[in-house]
Amino acid sequence: MSRLKKLSISGYKSIHSLKGLELNEINILLGANGAGKSNFISAFKFLANIYDRNLKAYVQMNGGPDLLLYYGRKKTTQMSLAFHFGHNSYEFSLRPTLDNRLVFVREELCYDGSVIAPYPSSTIINSGNDESLLKESKHHYAQYIKPAIESWRVYHFHDTSDTALVKQIHSVSDNLRLKPDASNLAAFLNRLKLKFPQNYSLIIKTIRLVAPFFDDFIIREGEESIQLEWKEIGNPDTPFKGHVLSDGTLRFICLATLLLQPKLLMADTILIDEPELGLHPYALGVLADLIKLASESTQLIISTQSVELINYFSVNDLIVVDRVNNASTFRRLDESQLTDWLMDYSLGDLWKQNIIGGRPA
Numbered sequence: 001m002s003r004l005k006k007l008s009i010s011g012y013k014s015i016h017s018l019k020g021l022e023l024n025e026i027n028i029l030l031g032a033n034g035a036g037k038s039n040f041i042s043a044f045k046f047l048a049n050i051y052d053r054n055l056k057a058y059v060q061m062n063g064g065p066d067l068l069l070y071y072g073r074k075k076t077t078q079m080s081l082a083f084h085f086g087h088n089s090y091e092f093s094l095r096p097t098l099d100n101r102l103v104f105v106r107e108e109l110c111y112d113g114s115v116i117a118p119y120p121s122s123t124i125i126n127s128g129n130d131e132s133l134l135k136e137s138k139h140h141y142a143q144y145i146k147p148a149i150e151s152w153r154v155y156h157f158h159d160t161s162d163t164a165l166v167k168q169i170h171s172v173s174d175n176l177r178l179k180p181d182a183s184n185l186a187a188f189l190n191r192l193k194l195k196f197p198q199n200y201s202l203i204i205k206t207i208r209l210v211a212p213f214f215d216d217f218i219i220r221e222g223e224e225s226i227q228l229e230w231k232e233i234g235n236p237d238t239p240f241k242g243h244v245l246s247d248g249t250l251r252f253i254c255l256a257t258l259l260l261q262p263k264l265l266m267a268d269t270i271l272i273d274e275p276e277l278g279l280h281p282y283a284l285g286v287l288a289d290l291i292k293l294a295s296e297s298t299q300l301i302i303s304t305q306s307v308e309l310i311n312y313f314s315v316n317d318l319i320v321v322d323r324v325n326n327a328s329t330f331r332r333l334d335e336s337q338l339t340d341w342l343m344d345y346s347l348g349d350l351w352k353q354n355i356i357g358g359r360p361a
C-alpha cells in the first residue's frame with residue numbers, strides 16, 4: 001500500500017498536464033536537457049516540504065509562485081498534484097496570492113478517486129491555508145500514506161569537490177538514514193559495519209569490482225566525530241581521506257551504499273538524479289545490477305542521460321520525457337511496437353537514433 005502506483009501533475013514548472021502516469025518498481029526517466037526530468041524529480045522535493053509544513057519558506061526560497069507555476073500565474077492559475085497508493089491517494093491544489101505565497105485550494109485524502117466522506121475532525125480537508133494538514137492527520141487512511149512520504153528521499157551525489165559535505169567531519173551518531181547528499185556517509189557506513197555486517201561486506205566487495213585497489217574503510221572507535229577514511233590493498237598502514245578518491249569512485253561508493261543498505265532501512269521509493277555522472281562504462285553495468293537488486297525491496301525512480309545505462313534495462317522500465325509545445329510530456333513505450341527494432345538494435349541505439357524519442361527535436 002505504501003508504494004507509489006500512479007502520479008498526476010498539472011501546472012507545475014514545465015509540466016502542464018500529466019495524468020495518471022503508472023509507476024513500476026524501476027522507472028528510468030530519459031530525455032534531452034531541459035525536457036523536464038529534473039522537474040519531475042523536484043515534485044517529490046516539493047511534496048516533502050509541503051508535508052513538513054515548510055511550503056511558505058520553500059516557495060520564497062525558490063523564487064516565488066511564478067517560478068513554480070507553469071509559465072507563471074498569467075498562464076496558470078493553480079497547480080494540482082495527486083499521489084496514488086493502491087486504492088488510496090493524497091491530492092492537493094495550490095493557487096498564488098497577491099503577496100507571493102501559495103495557499104491550498106484543496107487538500108484531500110481519497111479512496112478510489114472519491115474524497116473520503118463523511119469528514120470527521122481528524123480527516124484532512126484544507127482550503128485557504130498556506131501549510132499542509134496531512135502530517136497531523138489521525139485518519140486511518142492517512143496512516144497508509146504518511147510513512148511512505150516520510151521515507152522518500154531524492155538522492156544526488158553530484159558534489160564531489162574539496163568542500164563537498166561527504167568529505168567533511170560529522171557526528172558519528174548522525175547515522176539513522178543516508179542523507180540525500182551522502183553528507184553522513186562515514187557515520188552511516190560505521191553503523192552498517194556494526195549492526196549489519198553482511199550488508200557492509202557486500203558493499204566493500206562491490207566497491208572493489210569498480211575500484212580494485214580499494215581495501216576497506218577505516219573506522220576509529222570511541223570518537224564522537226567521524227570522517228570518510230579508507231585504505232588500499234597492499235598498504236594497510238596508510239590511511240587516506242575521501243579527498244584522495246576520484247569523483248567517479250566516490251560517487252559509486254555513495255550509490256553502492258544507498259542501493260545495498262539493509263531492506264529495513266530502505267525508503268519505499270528512492271529517487272536518484274543522474275547517477276551515471278563520472279562513472280566508467282564498466283561501473284555503469286555494476287550500477288544497473290545494483291538498481292535491479294534494490295528494486296526487489298524498494299521502488300526506484302531514476303533520471304538519466306546515459307545511453308550505456310539504459311542498455312541494461314527493458315522497455316517496460318523506461319519513461320520517455322519530451323518537450324512538446326513548451327510542455328514536458330511523459331510516456332511509456334509499447335514493447336510490441338519495438339520488437340523488430342530490438343532484434344537488431346539496443347535500446348541505447350534506438351534512443352540515439354531518436355526512434356523512441358527523448359532527444360532534442
